[in-house]
Amino acid sequence: MKAKIAYNYYFDYESKIDTWPEGTSIVPHEDHKTSIYDKEKDDYIINDYYFEIYSKNPDSYFCSPSAKTLEEAEKLGYKKFQEYVNCIEHEFERRNYTTGVGYCKHCNLFKSEAFLPSTLCIICKQPTNFCYDSIKNYYCEDHAFENKDEKYLNEKKELELFKEKMKKIKESKFEREKFKESLKNVMHAIADSVSIEK
Numbered sequence: 001m002k003a004k005i006a007y008n009y010y011f012d013y014e015s016k017i018d019t020w021p022e023g024t025s026i027v028p029h030e031d032h033k034t035s036i037y038d039k040e041k042d043d044y045i046i047n048d049y050y051f052e053i054y055s056k057n058p059d060s061y062f063c064s065p066s067a068k069t070l071e072e073a074e075k076l077g078y079k080k081f082q083e084y085v086n087c088i089e090h091e092f093e094r095r096n097y098t099t100g101v102g103y104c105k106h107c108n109l110f111k112s113e114a115f116l117p118s119t120l121c122i123i124c125k126q127p128t129n130f131c132y133d134s135i136k137n138y139y140c141e142d143h144a145f146e147n148k149d150e151k152y153l154n155e156k157k158e159l160e161l162f163k164e165k166m167k168k169i170k171e172s173k174f175e176r177e178k179f180k181e182s183l184k185n186v187m188h189a190i191a192d193s194v195s196i197e198k
């Protein structure tokens with residue numbers, strides 16, 4: 001089976017390998033590390049390409065080595081993938097990550113949920129990676145609003161303002177009409193921008 005090419009906006013590329021397992025997507029990229037800015041053309045000259053590769057079988061995510069052509073990069077990615085497939089038994093280790101990701105000791109396979117996060121919610125003491133504050137106290141999804149970090153306080157404030165606004169709109173006919181009018185304007189603006197694009 002050929003890999004599904006995701007986000008193929010810039011490259012009209014079709015997978016050249018038909019033995020990827022089902023559920024594999026590959027995302028073509030230019031390698032910006034080796035691209036050179038051409039002053040005259042005001043554009044970048046691309047020298048190398050690589051793929052981001054997501055597979056469900058085995059569950060994996062990695063980047064292929066870079067190569068001069070997309071076809072070559074896909075081949076190199078596939079070779080790396082075969083190392084994962086042929087690993088007899090993955091043995092994951094956290095290395096320096098606390099989020100729960102793991103790398104296989106033998107083939108280097110990256111797995112996003114190999115472990116539970118090693119950080120605990122400060123409130124309920126459950127392993128979580130959901131959010132943390134400026135002094136690196138972690139909060140799970142249920143206790144995220146206990147996070148007194150500015151960013152989360154602002155989000156909380158915005159949510160409350162929005163709720164208040166919606167309540168007003170519900171309760172007052174005048175506010176409802178105003179809201180409808182503003183929606184109409186948004187729809188017109190979208191319609192205009194679409195017809196300009198055409």
Ligand SMILES: [Zn+2]
Pocket residue numbers: 084087088089090091104105106107108109
């Ligand atoms: Zn392995």
Ligand SMILES: [Zn+2]
Pocket residue numbers: 121122123124125126139140141142143
């Ligand atoms: Zn919690």
